[in-house]
Amino acid sequence: MTGHRYQCAFVSQVGYARPMVTPITPVSDEPASFTALLAAEERVEPRDEMPEGYRRTLVRQIAQHAHSEIIGMQPEGEWISRAPSLRRKAILLAKVQDEAGHGLYLYSAAETLGASREELLDALHTGRQKYSSIFNYPTRTWADVGAIGWLVDGAAIVNQVPLCRCSYGPYARAMVRICKEESFHQRQGFEILHTLAHGTPAQHRMAQDAVDRWWWPSLMMFGPPDDASEHSQQSMRWGIKRFSNDELRQRFVDMTVPQAEALGLTLPDPDLRWNPERGSYDFGEIDFSELYAVIRGDGPLNRQRIAHRVGAHERGAWVREAASAYEAKRADVRGEVPA
Amino acid sequence: MSDWPLWEVFVRPRRGLAHQHVGSLHAPDGALALRNARDLYTRRGEGVSIWVVPADRVVASSPEEKDAFFDPAADKPYRHPTFYDVPEGVPHL
Numbered sequence: 001m002t003g004h005r006y007q008c009a010f011v012s013q014v015g016y017a018r019p020m021v022t023p024i025t026p027v028s029d030e031p032a033s034f035t036a037l038l039a040a041e042e043r044v045e046p047r048d049e050m051p052e053g054y055r056r057t058l059v060r061q062i063a064q065h066a067h068s069e070i071i072g073m074q075p076e077g078e079w080i081s082r083a084p085s086l087r088r089k090a091i092l093l094a095k096v097q098d099e100a101g102h103g104l105y106l107y108s109a110a111e112t113l114g115a116s117r118e119e120l121l122d123a124l125h126t127g128r129q130k131y132s133s134i135f136n137y138p139t140r141t142w143a144d145v146g147a148i149g150w151l152v153d154g155a156a157i158v159n160q161v162p163l164c165r166c167s168y169g170p171y172a173r174a175m176v177r178i179c180k181e182e183s184f185h186q187r188q189g190f191e192i193l194h195t196l197a198h199g200t201p202a203q204h205r206m207a208q209d210a211v212d213r214w215w216w217p218s219l220m221m222f223g224p225p226d227d228a229s230e231h232s233q234q235s236m237r238w239g240i241k242r243f244s245n246d247e248l249r250q251r252f253v254d255m256t257v258p259q260a261e262a263l264g265l266t267l268p269d270p271d272l273r274w275n276p277e278r279g280s281y282d283f284g285e286i287d288f289s290e291l292y293a294v295i296r297g298d299g300p301l302n303r304q305r306i307a308h309r310v311g312a313h314e315r316g317a318w319v320r321e322a323a324s325a326y327e328a329k330r331a332d333v334r335g336e337v338p339a
Numbered sequence: 340m341s342d343w344p345l346w347e348v349f350v351r352p353r354r355g356l357a358h359q360h361v362g363s364l365h366a367p368d369g370a371l372a373l374r375n376a377r378d379l380y381t382r383r384g385e386g387v388s389i390w391v392v393p394a395d396r397v398v399a400s401s402p403e404e405k406d407a408f409f410d411p412a413a414d415k416p417y418r419h420p421t422f423y424d425v426p427e428g429v430p431h432l
Contacts, residue, residue, distance in 0.1 A: 033402075047402050094382075101379055108363045117342045117365060174362070181383075320367075324343065327368040 029053075038239055043169035046112040054238050057231065058168050059115050060129070061240065066106035067124045067131035071305050073099045075139040076148060084142060091188050092145065098181050105174040112170045125310045133291060134217050136299030143196050143203075143210035149189015151211070151218040151256070157182050158252045159222065167239030190259065197264045204264075211260070212268045219283075220291040222249040228288075253281050345394040346372040348379075350386035358390050366391075 031049040044050055073096050080096065083089035107117055123129035134152055139145060160182065163175040196207035223229055223245040235241035243251075253272075260267050271284035293299065343365040349358035361380045366372035372391040380386070400408050416422045425432055 045402070047399070049402075097378075097382065101382065104364065104379055105362055111345070111363070177362075320343075323367040323371060330368070 038167060041239075043172065044167050045169045053234070054240075055113050057235060057238070057240065058171065059110055059113050061235075062106050062110040062113075062171055063115065063120050063123065063129050064131060066103045066110060066120065067129060068135065069099045069103035069106060070124070071131045071135045071309060073103075074305055074308055075135055075137070076145055078139055079142060079145050082142070083145075088192070095149070095185050095188060098185065102174075102178045102181070105177055106171075109168075109170040109174045121313065125306065125313065127297070127306065130295065131305075132221060133294040133299060134221050136294050136301045136305060137213070137217055138300055140213075141206050141210060143193065143206040144214070146189045146192030146196065146207065147210035147214040149185050149187075150193055150259070151189075151214045152221070153182055153185040153189060154256060154259075155218045155221045155252050157186060158248050158255070162242035162248075165239075165242060171240075190263070193263055193265065207263070208265050211265050215268050216286065216290075219249055219253070219286055220288070222246070222252065224288060224291070225286075250280055253283050257281050343367045346376070346391040347394050347397060348372075348376045349390040349392070350376075350380055351388040352385060353387055358388065361385075363394060 030051045034044065034048065034050050034054070037044055037048065044054075076092060076099075077096050080089060080092050083092050107120055110120060111117060120129070124131065139148065157179065160175055160179050164172055164179055166172040166175065193207050193211070196203040198204075226232065226244045226246045229245050232241060232244060236244075257267065257272065269284045271282060273282055274280075275282045294302070297303075344367070345363055346366055346369075347363050348361050350361045351358045364372065364375050364379055366375050369391060373389055376389050376391055381389070412418075
């Protein structure tokens with residue numbers, strides 16, 4: 001438990017206007033101080049009173065987000081030793097390191113709500129908490145590394161930018177750091193695909209094949225459609241979520257289509273076309289049964305991802321034990337009682 | 340294994356600025372907390388100096404008594420320069 005934590009506001013200057021939130025009305029266990037903070041668009045900090053449901057929702061969401069960063073290291077990590085040049089290898093290594101860092105920022109944010117690191121890792125390893133389904137798909141070729149950076153990180157950015165204004169201070173601050181670092185991730189992916197798309201015909205085909213496979217799963221990253229999203233309404237009211245799943249998905253499509261044109265690649269959707277009345281692109285129907293199947297555990301690589309993660313944790317146990325033993329010995333020499 | 344202790348991390352972005360809180364991490368001791376903080380919070384040259392402080396050693400004011408605690412400053416507007424009337428045209432004041 002870290003119930004009494006002191007948190008400094010290191011990022012408090014993000015200005016915002018809330019576009020579309022229903023009026024705030026207190027429910028059952030909502031402390032008046034909490035309702036007042038939300039009404040004033042002020043941030044909730046770790047030691048403030050908050051409803052249990054708010055705390056639980058945040059722990060679930062932040063943990064799932066942290067787990068996604070940690071599991072997300074695997075599909076790209078597989079390509080570090082096979083990157084086509086030293087430049088690409090150094091860049092990919094830095095990107096995967098960033099993902100580890102993002103996971104750690106987020107675990108720290110979840111811990112300000114009273115979760116322990118050990119509990120969170122255990123929940124990931126035993127499947128009690130989820131991670132983003134997108135990381136259960138395989139990275140078959142080098143072009144997949146490009147497609148992940150461009151589409152998966154691109155979708156993540158669209159999801160994450162509004163979270164920088166989330167009502168919970170530590171989560172919002174972690175997201176500011178993450179968003180700053182993500183933009184390099186998306187660009188490096190775009191650059192990989194641009195190089196392949198303008199290379200030999202075989203390279204172009206490889207790039208197109210990767211985009212064909214990653215496009216629909218990327219659209220599913222925004223979650224179920226609004227009318228089927230179970231947590232959305234409450235999260236909006238609490239200022240955790242600022243835009244609906246479908247709004248963010250549309251924003252991503254509108255941003256991505258011109259980028260695909262610049263790459264000289266097509267997006268695998270025959271129904272994708274500009275709708276001048278809406279000022280947005282219409283797109284085809286998403287097969288959400290696939291998303292639900294992957295969430296249930298029937299994606300291509302669910303079992304392998306968790307097995308790999310648990311294996312890495314177990315193989316690292318001796319390092320953690322040795323470091324603890326070393327510090328215990330030194331504390332003993334200093335005459336301290338070990339914590 | 341139970342969790343290693345939690346450390347709060349403060350980074351000085353550059354000379355002339357104060358250390359600022361940036362987040363927290365787990366480490367078995369201060370030396371490893373510093374190294375982990377370097378890898379976690381300064382991957383892009385965000386700092387020239389780092390402090391790590393055991394989280395359980397931070398003493399903090401309580402949000403519940405916020406109003407009473409900060410009350411002594413609330414009714415002293417004369418501590419601000421804008422409190423004072425200055426005649427038109429007086430220079431350098």
